[in-house]
Amino acid sequence: MKQELIITPYHKLWNVDFRELWRYRDLIELFVKRNIVVQYKQTVLGPLWYLIQPVLTVIMNMIVFGGIAKMSTDGIPQPLFYMAGNVCWFYFADCLNQTSSTFTTNQQMFGKVYFPRLVVPIATVLSNLLRFGIQLALFVVMWIWFFAKGVDITLNWTLVLIPLLVIMLAGLGLGFGILISSMTTKYRDLTILFTFVVQLWMYGTPIVYPLSMVTDPTLRACILANPLTAVIEAFKYATLGQGYFSWGALGYSFAFMAVLLILGVVVFNKVQRSFMDTV
């Protein structure tokens, strides 16, 4: 049976073809492979860079926030505390940064052939999982080392939520990323703004400090409004036993992610139809 394809200028807002996306699942897989393979090419240290980056960041955090600013880490050894926050933040920020330039970096390919454009950001988020996995493994190694040294860190049942937390990080990164990429095809001003916002955002997220340190109620409410807060605090609670765990806050983050993703996909889907004319 031949499918009939109708191409018109009109476009229903909610008309996102997920079945088509599913048909292109092989392409997602190939993009993931390509992203991973291509990243190592022509580097000497290859995937080792995935470890060097968080290690240097953690050392930096220890000097600046732990050493100079003497900020609390809720009694957790500093390296472990900073690592937990950074592993999560890196994954989120990588997803956000890489998907937010989907249209501009792929315009060459998008201008020549049609396939569901969502394939590209989805593949990006999936291929970043490798890097996240490597960094998470480093965190686990550090965790075992400190545990063996007799530091009092306790695991608890919320560990089972970690896959969900990762999905939420990915969802938030993807949602913001595709929204930004859709908004910046025509007016590049926003790109400059967003780069700046993402840098500041990190400080609005409890990565180098624990949420418990924030006592001012207004400030605390602001930080809790950040959908990443609950995710990262829950991750710290699950792995280090210290942190803010609340079903309510996680539910809020999840709902935030869901709305963001829907909005992102709808806008992305609308823009993909004619972005070639304006990019």
Next chain:
Amino acid sequence: MNAIEFENIGKQYRLGLVSSGTISHDLNRWWTMNVLRKEDPYLRIGETNDRAHRGKSDYVWALKDINFSVEEGDVVGIIGKNGAGKSTLLKLLSRVTAPTTGTIRARGRIASLLEVGTGFHPEMTGRENIYMNGAIMGMTKAEITRKLDEIVDFSGCERYIDTPVKRYSSGMTVRLGFAIAAHLEPEILVVDEVLAVGDAEFQKKAIGKMQDVSRGEGRTVLFVSHNMAAVRRLCKKGVVLANGQLHYQGEINSAIDEYMMLSFAISSGTSVANLPRTGKCSGKIKFIGIEFLDRNNMPITPHCGQFLRIRLKLNAVEKLNGCRISLGVYDMFGSILTTFPTDVTMDSFHIEKGEHYAILDIEKLPLTVGSYRLLLWSDIYKECADYIDRIIIMNVEQDDFYGLGREIPSHVFGKVVLCEHKWSV
């Protein structure tokens, strides 16, 4: 049964840069469409897409009012000059961008080859890239695996298949890319001018493959090319686009004739009054006609080595002094071969108001058989009066320049100026 129907298709582009001017238009458009619920205010303006003329509007219609349908199993050639809208049409059909107006209905899977090897990554091997490119064009991994041997065989790159594509020659990349596309088995295959890179053997193979696809398998092919020989061989029907509009649709040979007429419309006796002008000219002396004549002022086709009279009809708006005119002869690529300015053989002349003939007699036309572009220029005290830059085409027929009964060898056709000479070896 129609495989593709284009219904009232239009595509509007905005010229110039995206800047602060754009945002006010965007806001206005948004306001009118979403708040006032009226139609797009910028759709009504916009001009036909004439590349050479500066228009009044920032909006142009790259395509406008395109209506035609393609029957299943047809191989249709889409021809037209640069900027006629051919590629835009293919882009709409392959969903790279959406049309501004109208509807396209297509039955079956479309594979478009606007470029070969889209998504090829230089660092990955030929084999990896076959999977990548195949998947981009909508094949599943299983389908590609099934056809892998055939694809490799067709491309003729077997030896390099596990080498990164960055080590390939450009011809090999094209071969591989086309081989993948040819094995897609789409119901509709859309091919832009991609065969230009391969060598003759591969072009033959590619055209043969496209013929098989249409004849043997009853698939529909849309083929854009400037290579009329390939178009003629491959296509049964043709569509001629001109300035974004459908100029002609029909059997391929008549379509090609129409296209030739469009491009090379000017011959003896044609009015040149409405041809596009280049640069800023006063228009005080304007060329309005050109004729190729014999000694008795009878219209002829110019022949190599024979007498040719070129009679230009001009119009002067007033009594003018210090006039010069010039006629340049260029090859089809636009390189100059020779020129006939009046100030070589005479002083500047004066002219009364009204229409006049300027007559250029060439005793022995020194051009070989082929087509030439003519340039017409006039000035008054060295200030441009009229300038028609290399769009008039003159065809010259074969004849005996040297009176030796010898044929002039074909490698000089349309390229050289002959002169009387003698060799002794």
